[in-house]
Amino acid sequence: MRISISTTGALLGTLLVVGSAVAETTPTRPPRSSWKNETSYPAIAEGKWTGKRRADGQPDIEGHWSNTIANHNNWTDPQGGAPGDNPRELGPRESRAPSRVTDPADGQLPYQPWARAKQQEFAAHFANPTEPRFIEPLARCAPAGVPKSFTWHGYEIRQYPGYVFLLFGSGSRLIHLDGKPHLADNIKLWNADSRGHWEGNTLVVDVRNNNGKALLGRTGDFISENAVIEERYVFANDGKRFNYVARVTDPEVFTRPWTATIPMKHWTEKDPIHNWHYEVVPANGRPEIDEKYEQTCVENNAGFGGGAVGVPRTDAIIQR
Amino acid sequence: MISTPHRLSAALVLMLLTAVGNAETGTGIPRLANGKPDFSGIWQTTSPADYDLEPHGPRRDAPPGAGVIDGKSIPYKPEALERRKQNFSVRTTNDPRLKCWTLGVPRSVYYPEPFQILQRERDLTLLHQFGHQVRTIHTNGTQHPVEKGQEFWLGDSRGKWEGDTLVVDVADFHDETWLDRAGNFHSVDLHVVERWKYLDANTIEYRATLEDPQVFTRPWSLTVNLHRNRDKNAQIIEDYCFTLDYDQHYPPRKN
Numbered sequence: 001m002r003i004s005i006s007t008t009g010a011l012l013g014t015l016l017v018v019g020s021a022v023a024e025t026t027p028t029r030p031p032r033s034s035w036k037n038e039t040s041y042p043a044i045a046e047g048k049w050t051g052k053r054r055a056d057g058q059p060d061i062e063g064h065w066s067n068t069i070a071n072h073n074n075w076t077d078p079q080g081g082a083p084g085d086n087p088r089e090l091g092p093r094e095s096r097a098p099s100r101v102t103d104p105a106d107g108q109l110p111y112q113p114w115a116r117a118k119q120q121e122f123a124a125h126f127a128n129p130t131e132p133r134f135i136e137p138l139a140r141c142a143p144a145g146v147p148k149s150f151t152w153h154g155y156e157i158r159q160y161p162g163y164v165f166l167l168f169g170s171g172s173r174l175i176h177l178d179g180k181p182h183l184a185d186n187i188k189l190w191n192a193d194s195r196g197h198w199e200g201n202t203l204v205v206d207v208r209n210n211n212g213k214a215l216l217g218r219t220g221d222f223i224s225e226n227a228v229i230e231e232r233y234v235f236a237n238d239g240k241r242f243n244y245v246a247r248v249t250d251p252e253v254f255t256r257p258w259t260a261t262i263p264m265k266h267w268t269e270k271d272p273i274h275n276w277h278y279e280v281v282p283a284n285g286r287p288e289i290d291e292k293y294e295q296t297c298v299e300n301n302a303g304f305g306g307g308a309v310g311v312p313r314t315d316a317i318i319q320r
Numbered sequence: 321m322i323s324t325p326h327r328l329s330a331a332l333v334l335m336l337l338t339a340v341g342n343a344e345t346g347t348g349i350p351r352l353a354n355g356k357p358d359f360s361g362i363w364q365t366t367s368p369a370d371y372d373l374e375p376h377g378p379r380r381d382a383p384p385g386a387g388v389i390d391g392k393s394i395p396y397k398p399e400a401l402e403r404r405k406q407n408f409s410v411r412t413t414n415d416p417r418l419k420c421w422t423l424g425v426p427r428s429v430y431y432p433e434p435f436q437i438l439q440r441e442r443d444l445t446l447l448h449q450f451g452h453q454v455r456t457i458h459t460n461g462t463q464h465p466v467e468k469g470q471e472f473w474l475g476d477s478r479g480k481w482e483g484d485t486l487v488v489d490v491a492d493f494h495d496e497t498w499l500d501r502a503g504n505f506h507s508v509d510l511h512v513v514e515r516w517k518y519l520d521a522n523t524i525e526y527r528a529t530l531e532d533p534q535v536f537t538r539p540w541s542l543t544v545n546l547h548r549n550r551d552k553n554a555q556i557i558e559d560y561c562f563t564l565d566y567d568q569h570y571p572p573r574k575n
Contacts, residue, residue: 055353118572133569142563143452158445160360160438165445172454174436174447174556189558213563213570222571252574283462291458293465296473298452298562299421299496316418317565 033274037079038068039097041263044234044243049201051237056161058177058198061235061242064267064290066154066277068241069097072138072217076101076108078151082218084127100151102245103259109221115253122220136218141297143171143190145214146207146229147246150262154277156292164196164203169295175205182208188225190214196231203233207246224252240266349484349518352441356459357484357518359437359444362549362556365526369430369544372502381412382501388430388542394504400535407503415501420451420562422473424497425490425512426528428453430544436556444479444486449556457488464491471508473497486516499530507534522548 052060070078073085079096081088090096099107111119125134138144144152153169162178175194183193188211196205207229215222223229227250235242244262248254267278269290280290350358368385374394375387396404407414417423423431428448435448442460446453457477464476475490490512498505515527524546531539 114574115572122572131569132566133572135566135569137563137566137570140563140566142567143558143560158438158440160440163438165438165447167445167454171452171558171560172447174438176555180555183555183557187557190560190563191558211567211571213567215571220572224571281465281467283458283460284466285463286461289460289462291456291462293470293476294422294455294472294474295452296422298419299473299494316413317420318418318561 033272035274035277037070041068044236046202046234047200051239054159058159059201059235062157062159064154064156064278065264066267067151068263068265072148072151074219075217075221083123100260100262101258102261110255110258112253112255119220126218126220137214138170142214144168145190146192146210147260148214148216150244154267154279170297201235201237205231207231223248223250226252349521354441356481358439359516359524360439362434362436362554363524363546364434364549365430365544365546367430367544370432370500373500373504373542388544390541395537395540397535397537404503404505407505411501411503415498416496422451422453424473425475427499429526434549434556447556449559452560468492488514490514506532509534
């Protein structure tokens, strides 16, 4: 599309226009969800899967999903705003969603001193980036990476024998369940290399080959290109939620491994459309099915995002 | 004494008939649980279609190719042919692929990087290695969106089965994609009908018919074969090459 939904995600003025355009095509349903992001979320225990299964035996968890608390503004204070936001009444920390960091218990990332300094330098320059390295990469249409993709807009999970496919607002991931080994470790990728298997209600994914370039959010939190992430997608047996639990081991940047938890809600045709979490359109001819259109960004020749500016590109990048 | 040759030729005829039967009925091809052909796999053409759809001799930027279109040339309207000549003259700098932008349809199918088909009864997902293209071909009886003029970079794809052939109607395009590296092009009025058909379990015949009354005098067609990649290590590796211009700035490094 000439103006994509993903591009408008942070261009608030345009977002309103596109949001209402989408709403006009859905006369039979409320145009907007009244969904409010959560400030707390339930634990989900790992255990047996008693819900629906697919023909190949996988738990059937297909469909549209989105995190329930916040976007990528701020990793450890998810509802605390992006660096440089206009001061507003935030209230006490306890009134907002907890840190995505669930271990260590203080919710802070256990940075080595040099890495903390780099993160703080990024945060200080985010709203007015004076160098390319201070532009949040998603603002330049880069893939949102692992694990930041789970904090940015709703996304779709499609399942196949041997694979789980994640279709995000910026980029996609094919998780191999086929037992094939990881790529060679000199290959570094925005969305890394994912090899997984099911343990009861939990999809366990070993994530390597992450290039670390996507960063974790507008606060400039980051991991290195040698980080290893063990993801555990713990699904509730009623199919309505899952908790994404990621154990990050990255001794180049941190003093110890740490764990992130991101709560997710399943959005279905029973939900009203939401212009961030559930950007769908009822299918023509079968309005009981919601579908999402293609995602573009770089093609629109402009990036987006907070105080950062995208960098339009009009000449050749590759020589192949 | 003539019985042996008779038996031999009878066996030969039977073999030939079986071979023809396989090609025509598609026995031996992968199928979904609902009996429809299952195109799951990693595919790529060996044809030089992306260099130039039309017949062309060798040149600095392209290997020779016999052409993948019906006939010798694309039936451009006169003013469109001028635009195509202009595109050709700046092809080494202005081809949108050089910015790693979404290639569009049908170009993404014969572009010389692999793509993986992931298939369910309700749809096919085409995960292209190049750029960030993911195309969904809906096969669940749904129609093109009510809202027209959305100008999708990949068009909007709705498929139906005619026997073992997947017929896909693709409409509502953006006009900034090219059809190949030679500057062949289209307008927003492009309409593509694709026909995907197994020739055998490892080969798909892909045929696309393009009409665009702003640009072409009549509909025209191209055909390429897609081959299943059976290399030992074959897999799609992301190629978000539009990030290569700035990716060196991340992540922060210890000085």
